[in-house]
Structures are given as structure tokens and as C-alpha cells.
Amino acid sequence: MRTDERAPELDRLDRQLVQALMTDGRVPFSRLAEVLGVTDQTVTRRYRRLRTEGLLRVIALPAPDRVGYHQSQLRIQCVPGAAGAIADALARRPDIAWVSINEGGAEVACMTRSRSRQERDSLLFHKLPGTRQVTGVSARTFLHMFRGGPGGWHHGDLDPEQRAALRRPPGTGRGTHPLDDTERAMLAVLERDGRAGYPELAAATGKSESTVRRRLEHLTDSGIVYFDAEVLPATLGYQAEAHISAQVAPSDLDAVGRAVGSHPEVPYAAATTGRSNLYAVVLCRDIADLYEYVTVKLGALAPITNLEVTSVLRNVKRAGMLTDGTRLYDPPPA
Incomplete structure (x- = not known):
């Protein structure tokens, strides 16, 4: 799926809505409306339009270090003309994120989020080197994050008071928390739609709404899962x-x-x-x-x-x- 069109630029209220959802992806629309100074109906209509048109998506993401994922950045050198196909193939893998084709058109960059060291090493040492169109692979591991993750990117469309009114308290948990089957089923839904309701999460897990609500609150309050607005x-x-x-x-x-x-x-x-x-x-x-x-x-x-x-x-x-x-x-x- 490719196009030569330019992405449409959002107006100020849309940008404020995006910034607000980067701050807290599951904040109620009524609270968003209060902070942005508009009606509930306006916020709901704007969000639905942006999501339907593919301009905005709220998604849930696991904190890699908390759930035991192995995260690395890969730079993959390709023969001329092969970067597009390699990038597309990597992008369709659930353990790969942030795939880009970089300057010169012969380098693909991506981030791995593998559930085990063996899964990551299989990609790094066997699958990629065994691809004839790949001429080189380099990898580096992230040691410490200075910016990113919960709280989103502040691009200036909300003032500090508005951000403070929406900001969730940081997660307080420590240590590794391997996800169980119920949590994985919840996350599979929330990775597609971070604002999915509790009835949908209950249907996906076979648990009650009160159980999935309690589980999700634990995951977010402990910093195991966070929500981001993708734009x-x-x-x-x-x-x-x-x-x-x-x-x-x-x-x-x-x-x-x-x-x-x-x-x-x-x-x-x-x-x-x-x-x-x-x-x-x-x-x-x-x-x-x-x-x-x-x-x-x-x-x-x-x-x-x-x-x-x-x-x-x-x-x-x-x-x-x-x-x-x-x-x-x-x-x-x-």
C-alpha cells in the first residue's frame, strides 16, 4: 500500500487532541473536553474522524524491560533496490517496530521487541544474514531511555497546565512481570485499539468485565503497560x-x-x-x-x-x- 500523496496537516484542535491522548490515551472524552474547552460531542466527533481516516490511533504498549522483552535497534544494509521489500517483510513481523528506510535508500532501520533472546538471535544471526539481498547487519542494545515511553512527545500544542491536568501518575512497580495468557489476550486487543472498552476485553479473555478492569489498572499503575497516540x-x-x-x-x-x-x-x-x-x-x-x-x-x-x-x-x-x-x-x- 503506497501513495505519493502528502499526509494532511491537522488543525490546532486536532493537534491538541493528539497531544492530550499522547499524555493519557484512555482519558475519558468528558475530561478531554473539559481540558480542551470544547464539548464532549466535539471531542468524540474529532477522535472518530481521525481514527477512521487513519490519522490517529491510540495503542497499548508493554514496557519492554518490565515484561522481559529483548529490545535492540538494527541497521540493515541492502543491495540497491531491495530495501523496500525487506522493510515491508520486517514490518509485518509482530516482534518488529519502528521500521524505516533511511538516507541513500539502501539501509533499513528497525527495533526488535523479542519475547526471548533466542527469538531475537534467530532473526539477527540466521534469518537476516541468510537473506541474499542483505549485505550487512549491525545491532545495538538500549541501556537507558532519556525520552520516550509513557507521557508521549510534547510538541507544544498543549500548555503546561493542560498537560498537568491530563498526566497520569508514573508507574510505581519494579522488576520483571511476564505476561500471562489473560494479559496477552487483553494486550492483543489494546495494541489495535487502546481505547477498547471493557466488554470487548472481557470477550477476548473469557473473563468478567470487573476482572479485566482490575487487571488493566494493575498493568498501568505498575508501569507494565502504557498507552500512546500513534500519529x-x-x-x-x-x-x-x-x-x-x-x-x-x-x-x-x-x-x-x-x-x-x-x-x-x-x-x-x-x-x-x-x-x-x-x-x-x-x-x-x-x-x-x-x-x-x-x-x-x-x-x-x-x-x-x-x-x-x-x-x-x-x-x-x-x-x-x-x-x-x-x-x-x-x-x-x-
Whole structure:
């Protein structure tokens, strides 16, 4: 599914609604209406239109470290002309997220979320290297996240008071919590529609509505599962996306990572293994803004001694949804 159309840009109220759902994906529409200063009917109508048109999707995501998932970023070098087919094949795997074709058109980047080390290693050491169109694979593990996960990306359409009124308390649990069959069945529904009602979750699990409500509250209150609003950056006016890899002295890594994670242009930043030990995703209005971000904001961080900026040519899959460049849509069944 491909198109040459440009993703339509959302108006201010739509952008505020997206930002609010990034802050709390399951907040009641009545509360959203109160915070945004509009009627319940307006919020409901706007949300349904955005979801129906494939411009917005609320999804549930497990915190990888809490559920025992093995998470790595892969950079896959391909023969000329093969990146599209390889990216499409990876995007249809349930254990792969954030698939993009990067600058030059011969590199695919993706993130693994494997349920076991064996599942990840099978992809990394056997399936990808055994593909004749793949010429090289590199992997790095995320050690610490500076920006990303619960709470969403603050792109400036809500003021601090509105965000504070919607923000959920952070999860308080610690340690690994392997998901059981009931929780996996719930998550399978919520990964497609994070606002699915308790009757639908009860039907999917064979449990009562009170049981699935209690289970979901436990998962979210403990920080095991969180909700995010999936949207294409272009619909918010961000046409330039890049991946940043930086080399930082270990003694400076935490301070530099926190600084980069505080930048409004950065929805995700993490410390990683590898020679380049700081990774970030950067979203800017256009290439000129990206240049200014790199030279001014990153340039002011003296501990960065080496920097690689890789432009994203096309997103194929985001956290949970496939994309044709203008819309989000469900992956086919595995």
C-alpha cells in the first residue's frame, strides 16, 4: 500500500487532541473536553474522524524491560533496490517496530521487541544474514531511555497546565512481570485499539468485565503497560525526520542524554551499546530547521565528539501501525 500523496496537516484542535491522548490515551472524552474547552460531542466527533481516516490511533504498549522483552535497534544494509521489500517483510513481523528506510535508500532501520533472546538471535544471526539481498547487519542494545515511553512527545500544542491536568501518575512497580495468557489476550486487543472498552476485553479473555478492569489498572499503575497516540509527524507539520548517533565520553553520557532528551525536537533518546553510545530521533519542520538543530543545539553540547545524522526517507511501520506515508493501518494477522 503506497501513495505519493502528502499526509494532511491537522488543525490546532486536532493537534491538541493528539497531544492530550499522547499524555493519557484512555482519558475519558468528558475530561478531554473539559481540558480542551470544547464539548464532549466535539471531542468524540474529532477522535472518530481521525481514527477512521487513519490519522490517529491510540495503542497499548508493554514496557519492554518490565515484561522481559529483548529490545535492540538494527541497521540493515541492502543491495540497491531491495530495501523496500525487506522493510515491508520486517514490518509485518509482530516482534518488529519502528521500521524505516533511511538516507541513500539502501539501509533499513528497525527495533526488535523479542519475547526471548533466542527469538531475537534467530532473526539477527540466521534469518537476516541468510537473506541474499542483505549485505550487512549491525545491532545495538538500549541501556537507558532519556525520552520516550509513557507521557508521549510534547510538541507544544498543549500548555503546561493542560498537560498537568491530563498526566497520569508514573508507574510505581519494579522488576520483571511476564505476561500471562489473560494479559496477552487483553494486550492483543489494546495494541489495535487502546481505547477498547471493557466488554470487548472481557470477550477476548473469557473473563468478567470487573476482572479485566482490575487487571488493566494493575498493568498501568505498575508501569507494565502504557498507552500512546500513534500519529504521522507530517500531519503535525514535521516534514524532516532523522536518526542521530553520537559518541560521548562515559562520564558525560548521562548529562548529555538528559539534555538531548529535553529538546522539544526529540521524541526519543536513549543510551546504547556500541561506539556511538547516544541515539535520538529528531523531528523538525523542514531541512533548514534540522540544520539549525544540529549546528546550534547539538553543537552547544561540547562532550559530543562524533555525530552521525541519518535522514529518514520513508517510515514503513511506527510503534504498532503500518503506514503508507499518509495513513496508519493495521498489520495483517501474523
